[in-house]
Amino acid sequence: MRKFSLSIDNRLCWGCRTCEVACKQENRAADGVRLIAVAEDGPKLSDDRPEFNFRVHLCRHCDDPPCVDACPEAAIVKREDGIVVIIYDLCTGCQACIPECPYDAIAFDDDRTIAQKCNLCHHRVDQGLIPACADNICPAHCIHFRNGDS
Numbered sequence: 001m002r003k004f005s006l007s008i009d010n011r012l013c014w015g016c017r018t019c020e021v022a023c024k025q026e027n028r029a030a031d032g033v034r035l036i037a038v039a040e041d042g043p044k045l046s047d048d049r050p051e052f053n054f055r056v057h058l059c060r061h062c063d064d065p066p067c068v069d070a071c072p073e074a075a076i077v078k079r080e081d082g083i084v085v086i087i088y089d090l091c092t093g094c095q096a097c098i099p100e101c102p103y104d105a106i107a108f109d110d111d112r113t114i115a116q117k118c119n120l121c122h123h124r125v126d127q128g129l130i131p132a133c134a135d136n137i138c139p140a141h142c143i144h145f146r147n148g149d150s
Contacts, residue, residue: 003082012142015054019133026132059118070100
């Protein structure tokens with residue numbers, strides 16, 4: 001079975017947030033819910049010049065995801081292909097998974113009262129496509145989808 005993942009080169013990211021927009025459009029996340037987030041670190045002076053660093057934050061689809069064990073409803077599952085998903089119909093909104101994520105990648109949708117996270121656009125991957133954030137929309141080319149073969 002293929003193991004899917006995202007590879008992100010944060011050194012190349014210039015903070016345009018195109019990945020955030022693509023994700024928001026693809027997943028129709030509620031206002032205030034970001035399944036991928038670009039954090040800004042700076043400006044800092046480096047050789048008397050301002051320097052900005054950006055870091056892309058999202059679910060890393062852990063090998064042994066602590067959020068799975070934290071969910072009392074078994075609403076978070078790790079698929080055989082490595083993608084960790086929340087089954088929204090099973091989520092009761094208890095938020096037990098949120099503090100367990102080592103990447104601070106689980107958000108809470110107040111409107112739907114459910115936890116949400118990057119699901120690696122599994123609905124796209126299942127059709128042979130790649131996640132929206134990695135679908136050649138990043139002008140810095142810092143997000144790459146790995147399908148186990150690459």
